[in-house]
Amino acid sequence: MKLKPLKLYNTLTKKKETFKPIKKGFVGIYTCGPTVYWYQHIGNLRSYLFPDILKRVLKVHGYKVKQVINVTDVGHLTSDADEGEDKMERAAKKEGKSAKEISNFYFKVFKEDLKKMNIESPDYWPKATEHIKEQIELIKKLEKKGYTYQTSDGIYFDTSKLKDYGKLANVNVSGLKAGKRVAVGEKKSKTDFALWKFSDADAKEKRQQEWKSPWGVGFPGWHIECSAMSMKYLGEHFDIHTGGQEHIQIHHSNEIAQSEAATGKPFVNYWLHGEWLTHNGEKISKSKGGLYTLSELEKQDYSPMDLRYFFLSAHYRKPLSFSLENLDFAKTSLKRLKDIVSRLKEAWSRTPTGPSNKNIELAFGEFMGFLDDDLNMSRALSYLWEILRDDRLNNSEKYELAVKFDEILGLGLDKEKKVRIPADVKKLAEIREKAREEKKWEDADQIRRDIENLGYIVEDSEEGFILKEK
Numbered sequence: 001m002k003l004k005p006l007k008l009y010n011t012l013t014k015k016k017e018t019f020k021p022i023k024k025g026f027v028g029i030y031t032c033g034p035t036v037y038w039y040q041h042i043g044n045l046r047s048y049l050f051p052d053i054l055k056r057v058l059k060v061h062g063y064k065v066k067q068v069i070n071v072t073d074v075g076h077l078t079s080d081a082d083e084g085e086d087k088m089e090r091a092a093k094k095e096g097k098s099a100k101e102i103s104n105f106y107f108k109v110f111k112e113d114l115k116k117m118n119i120e121s122p123d124y125w126p127k128a129t130e131h132i133k134e135q136i137e138l139i140k141k142l143e144k145k146g147y148t149y150q151t152s153d154g155i156y157f158d159t160s161k162l163k164d165y166g167k168l169a170n171v172n173v174s175g176l177k178a179g180k181r182v183a184v185g186e187k188k189s190k191t192d193f194a195l196w197k198f199s200d201a202d203a204k205e206k207r208q209q210e211w212k213s214p215w216g217v218g219f220p221g222w223h224i225e226c227s228a229m230s231m232k233y234l235g236e237h238f239d240i241h242t243g244g245q246e247h248i249q250i251h252h253s254n255e256i257a258q259s260e261a262a263t264g265k266p267f268v269n270y271w272l273h274g275e276w277l278t279h280n281g282e283k284i285s286k287s288k289g290g291l292y293t294l295s296e297l298e299k300q301d302y303s304p305m306d307l308r309y310f311f312l313s314a315h316y317r318k319p320l321s322f323s324l325e326n327l328d329f330a331k332t333s334l335k336r337l338k339d340i341v342s343r344l345k346e347a348w349s350r351t352p353t354g355p356s357n358k359n360i361e362l363a364f365g366e367f368m369g370f371l372d373d374d375l376n377m378s379r380a381l382s383y384l385w386e387i388l389r390d391d392r393l394n395n396s397e398k399y400e401l402a403v404k405f406d407e408i409l410g411l412g413l414d415k416e417k418k419v420r421i422p423a424d425v426k427k428l429a430e431i432r433e434k435a436r437e438e439k440k441w442e443d444a445d446q447i448r449r450d451i452e453n454l455g456y457i458v459e460d461s462e463e464g465f466i467l468k469e470k
């Protein structure tokens with residue numbers, strides 16, 4: 001099937017661009033992952049759905065995809081200004097556990113949540129604490145090239161040394177120089193950021209996670225982990241980087257700065273950012289409410305697929321307003337969709353469509369066209385509904401299309417595997433149907449057993465027989 005080119009909105013160039021891979025047939029994707037000090041809430045979960053759709057779309061285009069999702073288990077401070085406590089250390093203290101126990105626990109829950117949401121696992125799950133060596137090496141490289149300076153609390157990246165710092169977010173560095181109005185401590189510019197932070201020798205409690213480095217005992221900054229780990233697994237220059245939109249300004253701007261300064265090459269070709277899941281018009285967060293976890297929703301009788309359907313109902317670059325009422329709507333729609341697909345399956349199991357059906361090919365092309373337009377998942381989802389209402393298609397075609405679309409939507413519309421019933425089994429079922437019509441019950445029972453011996457089950461419905469795999 002001939003597909004349209006895939007277009008993606010690139011935050012770096014601020015326009016929709018036709019996707020071109022660096023290496024023919026291969027795409028590397030890095031997705032900013034969880035800070036594992038607490039549960040990932042449903043807002044966080046939204047930011048992993050569009051990369052999942054992206055991967056599925058790329059695979060339809062014939063690409064081999066390698067995805068990395070990092071696990072931030074050190075260095076993410078409570079303030080983006082390189083101040084405050086390390087979120088992991090704070091959670092460990094609060095829960096009276098080791099930082100390792102905390103990170104292992106929340107990482108495990110996160111992986112389970114992704115699985116429940118039918119979000120495919122990445123190829124690599126690198127943890128920041130297991131890549132300290134790589135991060136130190138990267139900082140050493142930056143130091144050698146003259147991009148760093150030391151303050152009393154750490155090693156910092158000097159953003160004034162880069163001509164294009166802030167190009168992702170259009171940050172005007174000159175307006176942000178350290179000055180009276182901006183508290184920057186010993187930083188030279190407000191935009192400078194920590195690469196390595198020293199452990200506080202005077203702290204009442206010693207940090208649980210700290211390492212020796214050429215500059216002193218401490219821990220890496222949050223941004224350096226993503227540069228070091230993405231480059232380790234995907235190379236110094238790779239295709240796509242994804243994350244939530246709040247990372248544009250600081251985290252991703254800093255990733256670009258330090259990576260490009262270290263290698264002298266472009267870092268990432270396409271930057272994709274997801275909009276927030278909101279509640280009462282504000283980003284879902286601990287302080288603002290709407291902060292459900294997936295398990296909490298499950299306890300209230302919502303399924304992870306209800307949430308997936310809800311996420312699919314909006315473009316990933318548009319805010320999505322969460323409320324239980326909105327989720328109810330998604331739940332009802334998904335149930336209706338599944339009921340329709342199950343009824344269509346009955347028709348399909350009696351008369352499946354032929355192998356190269358023009359209607360299916362055309363409709364699938366149309367569906368892909370929406371996704372190829374910057375992953376317009378909500379339009380693709382509404383197109384599925386249009387297909388189900390389209391009188392020009394027969395029920396078997398509709399079923400085949402629903403199942404085919406679902407390979408990308410991932411809603412589990414047809415939980416039972418699609419099976420092709422062999423012609424001899426179908427013939428037997430037809431003979432049995434005739435025997436039933438003629439009230440030859442013994443013959444009908446014998447044929448049922450024959451069908452079972454061939455590995456299939458025959459069931460009777462108002463519209464005729466249904467064949468399933470045993």
Ligand code: AMP
Pocket residue numbers: 032033034035036040042043044045046047072243244245246247274275276277278283284285
């Ligand atoms: P964190 O665990 O805080 O590092 O966040 C993990 C991911 O979730 C990041 O890509 C964030 O941008 C994203 N994220 C956080 N809050 C929201 C939200 N309300 N809606 C969508 N994405 C979010």
Ligand code: ZN
Pocket residue numbers: 031032033226251
């Ligand atoms: Zn990151």
